[in-house]
Amino acid sequence: MTEHHLEVPLEEGRLTELEVGDVVYLTGIIITARDKAHQRIFEEGDEPPVDLEGAAVFHAGPVVRRVDNGYELVVIGPTTSTRIAKYLEDIVDAGVKMIVGKGGMGPDAPEVMKDRAVYLTAPGGCAALLAERVKGIREVHWLDLGIPEAIWVLEVEEFGPLIVTVDAHGNELSGE
Amino acid sequence: MPDDPDRKLLESISEATVEALRVAETKLPDDVLERLERALDEEDGHAQTMLEAILENVRIAEEKGLPMCQDTGLITVFAEIGREFPLRLAGTIRDGIEEGIRRATEEIPLRPNVVHPISRENTGDNTGYRVPIVRFIPTKGKELKLHFLPKGFGSENSSAVTRLLPTEGLEGVREFVVRTVREAGGMPCPPIVLGVGVGGTIDEATHLAKLALFRPLNVRNPDPEIADLEEELLEEINRLGIGPMGLGGRTTALAVNVELAYTHTAGLPVAVNVQCWAARRATAIVYPDGFFEVTQREYPRGIIC
Numbered sequence: 001m002t003e004h005h006l007e008v009p010l011e012e013g014r015l016t017e018l019e020v021g022d023v024v025y026l027t028g029i030i031i032t033a034r035d036k037a038h039q040r041i042f043e044e045g046d047e048p049p050v051d052l053e054g055a056a057v058f059h060a061g062p063v064v065r066r067v068d069n070g071y072e073l074v075v076i077g078p079t080t081s082t083r084i085a086k087y088l089e090d091i092v093d094a095g096v097k098m099i100v101g102k103g104g105m106g107p108d109a110p111e112v113m114k115d116r117a118v119y120l121t122a123p124g125g126c127a128a129l130l131a132e133r134v135k136g137i138r139e140v141h142w143l144d145l146g147i148p149e150a151i152w153v154l155e156v157e158e159f160g161p162l163i164v165t166v167d168a169h170g171n172e173l174s175g176e
Numbered sequence: 177m178p179d180d181p182d183r184k185l186l187e188s189i190s191e192a193t194v195e196a197l198r199v200a201e202t203k204l205p206d207d208v209l210e211r212l213e214r215a216l217d218e219e220d221g222h223a224q225t226m227l228e229a230i231l232e233n234v235r236i237a238e239e240k241g242l243p244m245c246q247d248t249g250l251i252t253v254f255a256e257i258g259r260e261f262p263l264r265l266a267g268t269i270r271d272g273i274e275e276g277i278r279r280a281t282e283e284i285p286l287r288p289n290v291v292h293p294i295s296r297e298n299t300g301d302n303t304g305y306r307v308p309i310v311r312f313i314p315t316k317g318k319e320l321k322l323h324f325l326p327k328g329f330g331s332e333n334s335s336a337v338t339r340l341l342p343t344e345g346l347e348g349v350r351e352f353v354v355r356t357v358r359e360a361g362g363m364p365c366p367p368i369v370l371g372v373g374v375g376g377t378i379d380e381a382t383h384l385a386k387l388a389l390f391r392p393l394n395v396r397n398p399d400p401e402i403a404d405l406e407e408e409l410l411e412e413i414n415r416l417g418i419g420p421m422g423l424g425g426r427t428t429a430l431a432v433n434v435e436l437a438y439t440h441t442a443g444l445p446v447a448v449n450v451q452c453w454a455a456r457r458a459t460a461i462v463y464p465d466g467f468f469e470v471t472q473r474e475y476p477r478g479i480i481c
Contacts, residue, residue: 001221023225036296063246063287074285075237077246080330080363102421103330103363123226124330124365124421125454127246129233146298148287161229163222163423173222173423 005158009054010097018118018164020173025160029138029153030056030100034079036149037142038087041094049141050153052094059084059101061148063127064137073134073154077127078102081119085109092117100162109166119166133159184466185263186272189320192460192468193276196324197251198284200458201243204234205472207392208369208430208455215367215420215427223425227367230420230453245454248286249326251277251308252386254476258317262464270310273322274303289329311383313476320462323390323476331368331452334360337382340444349374349446350409356448357413357429362422365452367430369393370409373447376437384435385449390457390475393431406432420453430455 001021006014008028018024031050040046062076081101088105089112097117099105102124109119122130139153165173204212212234216227237244253273263269278301280286290304291297302308315321336356340348353372360368373384396403409432419425430453439445459474 021222061246061287063243063248063285065285075242075244075246079247080333082363083333102365104361104422121362121421121423123229123233124362125245125247125328125452126229126233128237128240128242128244129229131242132236146288146291146300148289161225163225163421165423 008056015097015118015168018167020164020167020171022164024120024162024164025158027157030058030156032058032060032152034059034061034149035083036145037151038084042087042090049151052096055096056098057096062152064147071137073131073137075127075131076134077125077130078122081105088112105166110170110172113166113168114170115168118164118168120162121165122162133157182263188462188466188468189269189272190276192462193273194280194283196458196460196470197280199470200324200326200456201248201284202241203238205457207394211393211430219425219427222423223419226420245328246287247328249328250289252325253308253310254313254323255310256313256315256321256476258315258319260318261320273308277302277308318464322460325390325457328452331364331450334364334450335448337378337447340446342444352446353409353448354412358416360450361418364450366418366422367420367427367453369430369451369455370432371449372434374436375439376445378445380437381445381447384437385447388433388435389449389451391433397434402434402436406434
């Protein structure tokens with residue numbers, strides 16, 4: 001069980017360093033997306049408002065507060081990834097290298113993600129803890145989907161602990 | 177009309193709702209915290225990492241007055257109205273609760289989670305047609321007790337209901353509960369709490385399963401046989417090895433609470449309501465003069481007068 005402190009977007013070639021059970025902390029940019037954002041991109045064919053190539057996507061819907069110049073993050077934590085698992089192949093094809101969520105990414109994940117991406121489990125419900133690791137909101141897109149479902153571009157520092165649950169070697173960490 | 181006593185009471189109900197939700201969302205009840213701490217002593221590896229994160233999160237949330245989970249939930253209220261409480265109109269009490277939820281959404285704040293079931297349009301204030309879900313229970317006494325259960329849908333989505341054959345009996349109940357947990361895996365944010373409703377009709381069984389989630393984790397069913405069932409189910413579930421967040425471990429559930437109702441000779445309805453580790457709840461006790469207090473040590477007993 002190795003501990004990694006990584007910059008996101010992830011540098012080329014660093015994906016294979018990660019193995020199931022490793023603990024990861026991310027620093028850099030992560031992008032939130034849930035059911036509706038995935039649906040809009042992969043079913044309705046809308047151009048994603050952010051660059052997905054090499055990106056880290058976080059299955060999450062934050063609590064935010066409206067302030068004078070925009071929005072302030074209150075708390076944020078992972079949502080259930082299996083709801084979004086049907087878009088896994090699409091999102092990996094779009095270039096996403098890291099997916100952060102909770103509850104697993106479905107039975108096909110090890111095969112689909114092999115050599116291309118990893119799935120990391122964030123501690124579910126730990127929204128106050130994870131919010132401390134978010135330094136700020138960079139951008140927000142598609143607010144018409146509602147605050148939880150909008151795409152939030154977040155600047156994070158030592159965001160974690162995240163556990164590698166599906167690695168890029170075709171392995172999956174399972175509780176059973 | 178500021179002098180209108182009903183209006184004043186209604187305002188107290190709203191204020192009590194905001195304060196009860198604030199406590200529920202930011203502070204985990206002691207009995208839940210105690211079980212999580214006990215679980216940490218028994219775990220190592222990923223399970224330990226996840227439980228440490230949970231406990232650190234609970235500490236930060238309470239210290240900073242932040243919601244402990246970003247899914248601030250859909251709000252269910254069990255409202256015990258005392259026979260002598262002055263405001264007897266359920267609709268009016270409901271108005272007070274709804275107003276409180278709208279204010280709590282802004283003030284705490286809460287995530288706006290409530291949408292139309294088909295169009296998925298978000299109301300933006302955590303209320304909507306028939307939401308919050310409010311169950312009124314007439315009781316003895318002068319007070320109005322509002323028991324709040326804000327519940328996330330990671331765990332709600334893992335809940336299940338079935339109709340067993342009467343011949344399947346206790347073994348059938350056991351198998352259904354364990355199967356529901358096994359299929360849920362890491363999805364409902366384990367370690368979980370289970371509310372199980374046995375008997376009644378299909379709708380009553382699901383109602384009982386939710387009622388069971390209000391009960392503190394250190395309070396067993398008063399019927400010794402059902403109390404044994406609760407303990408046996410907990411042991412069996414913890415042998416599944418799902419563990420915190422589904423990454424493996426000894427602690428899959430913190431407690432199993434079972435509630436029973438008699439049923440029809442031809443049936444055996446069973447419902448399981450799954451609750452994540454963030455087993456949030458709080459009670460506002462509103463007195464006839466408008467004074468109110470908020471506690472996490474009360475729960476609905478379902479006494480009908």
